Amino acid sequence: MNEMRTDGAAMRYQSGVSELRQAWAVDIHCEDCGRTRRFHRRELLELDMEGFRTFPQLGSKLCCRHCRERRGEGKNISLNPRWFKHFLQ
Ligand SMILES: [Zn+2]
Numbered sequence: 114m115n116e117m118r119t120d121g122a123a124m125r126y127q128s129g130v131s132e133l134r135q136a137w138a139v140d141i142h143c144e145d146c147g148r149t150r151r152f153h154r155r156e157l158l159e160l161d162m163e164g165f166r167t168f169p170q171l172g173s174k175l176c177c178r179h180c181r182e183r184r185g186e187g188k189n190i191s192l193n194p195r196w197f198k199h200f201l202q
Pocket residue numbers: 143144145146147148177178179180181187
């Protein structure tokens with residue numbers, strides 16, 4: 114009947130506020146090679162559409178392409194969200 118019911122991720126976050134929608138950008142910093150990549154608002158909204166709701170959730174799916182191409186996992190990354198000011202009360 115309701116296809117949304119079969120999608121656990123969508124159900125779980127359906128009523129919550131998406132963290133990704135509260136930031137205008139997020140900087141993804143690789144602790145291994147020092148590179149930083151920025152996702153802008155438009156990319157965050159696209160990721161939100163794909164089902165990502167929190168930055169830890171997003172971070173668990175990301176890796177540093179530079180490090181992965183060279184040696185390792187590229188999973189030693191940290192996310193630094195740039196919040197909209199009106200969400201910082
Ligand atoms: Zn790296």
